[in-house]
Amino acid sequence: MSIRTGIVGISGFGGGEALRLIAGHPSFELVYAAGEGSAGSRLVDRFPGVPQALAGLVIEKWDPEALPELDLLFASLPTGASAEALAKVPERVKIVDIGGDHRYAPGWTYGLADVWPEQIKRQARVANPGCFPAATLNALAPLLAGGLIAPGNIVIDAKTGISGAGRGGGGSFGYAESNENLQPYGLLQHVHMPEMATTIERIGGGSAAGLVFTPHLVPMTRGVLVTIYCRGSATMKQCLQTAQSFYADRPFVRVTDRPPQTKWATGSNLSFVSYAADPERDLVIAMGAVDNLGKGAAGHAVQNANLICGLPETTGLEGASIWP
Ligand SMILES: NC(=O)C1=CN([C@@H]2O[C@H](COP(=O)(O)OP(=O)(O)OC[C@H]3O[C@@H](n4cnc5c(N)ncnc54)[C@H](OP(=O)(O)O)[C@@H]3O)[C@@H](O)[C@H]2O)C=CC1
Ligand SMILES: CC(=O)N[C@@H](CCC(=O)OP(=O)(O)O)C(=O)O
Numbered sequence: 068m069s070i071r072t073g074i075v076g077i078s079g080f081g082g083g084e085a086l087r088l089i090a091g092h093p094s095f096e097l098v099y100a101a102g103e104g105s106a107g108s109r110l111v112d113r114f115p116g117v118p119q120a121l122a123g124l125v126i127e128k129w130d131p132e133a134l135p136e137l138d139l140l141f142a143s144l145p146t147g148a149s150a151e152a153l154a155k156v157p158e159r160v161k162i163v164d165i166g167g168d169h170r171y172a173p174g175w176t177y178g179l180a181d182v183w184p185e186q187i188k189r190q191a192r193v194a195n196p197g198c199f200p201a202a203t204l205n206a207l208a209p210l211l212a213g214g215l216i217a218p219g220n221i222v223i224d225a226k227t228g229i230s231g232a233g234r235g236g237g238g239s240f241g242y243a244e245s246n247e248n249l250q251p252y253g254l255l256q257h258v259h260m261p262e263m264a265t266t267i268e269r270i271g272g273g274s275a276a277g278l279v280f281t282p283h284l285v286p287m288t289r290g291v292l293v294t295i296y297c298r299g300s301a302t303m304k305q306c307l308q309t310a311q312s313f314y315a316d317r318p319f320v321r322v323t324d325r326p327p328q329t330k331w332a333t334g335s336n337l338s339f340v341s342y343a344a345d346p347e348r349d350l351v352i353a354m355g356a357v358d359n360l361g362k363g364a365a366g367h368a369v370q371n372a373n374l375i376c377g378l379p380e381t382t383g384l385e386g387a388s389i390w391p
Pocket of ligand 1 (some may be wrong): 076077078079080081082100102103104105106129143144145146148165166168196197198229230231232234235296359360363364377
């Protein structure tokens with residue numbers, strides 16, 4: 068069965084990764100590509116490595132009221148640019164929004180696919196988590212659900228590759244300013260705070276009022292690593308066993324007994340989690356590593372799309388990560 072699929076924002080980093088995954092997906096057929104500045108170009112002009120069958124597809128000017136016959140739409144637009152437009156897409160077209168406009172918005176399901184797949188199946192409007200929340204919440208969920216850490220005192224130290232800012236994210240994240248440099252940003256007010264706090268409260272059953280989150284830009288292309296400091300008296304072994312049991316039948320989360328690395332996830336939809344703990348100091352450290360364009364964006368989006376289309380969750384996502 069072919070599911071007629073579109074991508075809006077295809078020229079960007081998130082949309083481009085969605086294109087790569089859909090080009091190799093056995094059930095999704097890319098029939099529609101859209102954008103703004105790239106409209107009028109053929110896919111091969113923007114992506115010289117695109118498969119021949121898709122090379123001639125022309126990027127349309129994005130107009131939600133002039134869509135071809137579609138079953139599924141991936142939206143990868145700048146946050147703030149999708150809410151109004153996606154409201155005009157006909158109900159029968161399923162949507163996965165990779166951008167930030169619909170996370171915990173009414174009528175939309177927050178697509179934390181490794182944690183609550185059953186709540187995503189059969190939905191028609193899914194908001195993909197942000198890249199930092201995907202890495203963070205997958206690492207924290209087993210501990211919160213098992214009552215091993217307190218939801219109110221969580222400190223997240225995060226690192227991201229530069230592609231996290233998107234193609235349009237030049238600004239102070241350009242090559243000359245990022246190469247051989249490290250910089251914190253978004254202190255105390257990052258846009259991912261609300262979705263992380265809401266999800267921590269939802270799983271942990273208590274206030275996340277003490278949440279602290281500081282991202283840092285690292286001179287690498289892809290990858291998110293989070294090191295999360297929590298209050299709890301569990302041992303490392305208890306944390307690992309709790310996570311192993313929580314993710315026992317989940318295909319994309321790997322629980323490791325050594326600290327995870329971003330390169331383990333590159334090019335994949337995998338999420339690596341691990342833990343360290345010192346019960347005498349009431350300290351648990353949770354760690355998570357993902358590819359910001361994989362589990363952090365397009366990989367997670369395809370996983371969510373599989374769930375809402377009634378396909379096996381792993382369809383089109385089974386390849387190994389890229390090494391080195
Ligand atoms: N990069 C990442 O790691 C992650 C990104 N996200 C989110 O995904 C979304 C896309 O991010 P990313 O791909 O990085 O961003 P990019 O800047 O790389 O791409 C943005 C895309 O949006 C298109 N676009 C911009 N304005 C319009 C418009 N008015 N109408 C139609 N198309 C438009 C651009 O098209 P054109 O070139 O044709 O103008 C481009 O394809 C954002 O919301 C981002 O926050 C989420 C998780 C991770
Ligand atoms: C390096 C960099 O700028 N990264 C982005 C994260 C991208 C993302 O996940 O953003 P959305 O929530 O908009 O989807 C940021 O920190 O805002």
